[in-house]
Amino acid sequence: MLIVVSEWLASPGPELLAASGHTLCFDPMLWRDPERLRELVAEADALIVRNQTRVTASLLEAAPRLRVVGRLGVGLDNIDLEALQSRGIGLVTARNANAIAVAEYVMAAMLQVTRNLAAADASVRAGKWERERLGGTELWGRTLGLVGVGEIGRRVARRAQAFGMSVIGYDPFIGPYDYAPAELGIRLLSLSEVLAQADVVSVHVPLSPETYHLLDAERLALMRPQAVLINTARGGIVDESALVEALTAGRLRYAVLDVTEEEPLPAESPLRSCSAVLLTPHIAGLTADAQERTSRLVVTEVLQRLAALSVR
Known part of the structure; x- marks a missing residue:
């Protein structure tokens, strides 16, 4: 069988695929060439992607042999789920393989905002000794607000509680006796x-028509002037223009964005010139440890799906 991998795949994925006995087409830049991708998937039995490859209904129509799509992550906004289902194509995701990495990123973001050791280091190297200005604040006693209380949100909550934070959350799919409120004490x-x-709001919901610009100007105006917004989910969930306006006007203290509505971030984006925003290139779940887990999990299950098909 032919397995096409259209984006970067960490070890041990390539090694597992090479040893599987299947034909492998592994090109980390294939997603940049839609025509060649379309030609290759025409003969493919499996397709493995990250978040750049658009798995559309049109692409699937060109892939009559395709039986399984592997997604090296958990966000599915680049995949037409209805088209997959209608064609009977299976879907494999990373299912929490990067949840620890994202949770630790959120904690790092909160500590960056409260203590900012990099600024203190730069000050000392410049010959200064600004102890009063650089003392920072504490997480202890502050309130963390989770927008989305799923697997990642719960892991963030446990770590925040260890720092002495109170945790509240919004999630219409979580009931009062579910694990998050009943066992972790998250107030819904x-x-x-x-x-x-909340003193810190951390976003953990998928991007969908219902969540697009969920945090718009009206909702951002509800936040405290000294509050911090952290987004490791998807850029489209936050209205970036409204966010910049709120930060510039001093109605919001700071934002940490690992994701933006357009990636890479365009040169003309006002986020680039906003000093109250810390920007990172979609790396929250991209630790070496998380990529190893993601690669092993997705590739192993894709191979299992293909093996099951071959014995039918």
Whole structure:
């Protein structure tokens, strides 16, 4: 069988695929060439992608042999799920393989905002000794608000509680006796209440028509002036123009964005010139450890799906 990998795949994925006995087409830059991708998937039995390859209905129509798509991550906004289902094509995702990495990133982001050791280091190297200015603040006693209380949100909550933070959350799919409120003590509130009460708001929902610009100007206005917004989910969930306006006007203290609506971030984006934003290139779940787990999990399950098909 032919397996096409259209984006970067960490070890041990390539090694596992090479040893599988299947024909492998592995080109990390294939997603940049839609025509060649279309030609290759015409004969493919499996396709493995990250977040750049657009797995559209049109692409799937060109792939009559395709039986499984592997997604090296958990976000599915680049995949037409209805088209997959209608054609009977299976889907394999990373299923929490990078959840620890994202949770640790959120903690690092909060500590960066409260203590900013890099600024202190730069000050000392410049010959200064600004102890009063660089003392920072604490996480202890502050309130973390989670927009989305799924697997990643729960892992963030446990770590934040270890730092002495109270945790509140909004998630319409979580009930009062589910694990998050019953075992972790996360207080479930409305979205408006979470935004109004939290010192730090961390976003953990998928991008969908319902969540696009979920945090718009009206909802950002509910946040405290000294609050911090952290987004490791998807850029389209936050209205970036409204965010820049709120930060510039001093209605919001700071934002840490690992994701933006357009990636890479365009040169003309106002986020680039906003000093109250810390920007990273979609790396929250990209630790070496997480990529190893993701690669092994997705490739192993794709091979298992193909093996099951071959014995039918």
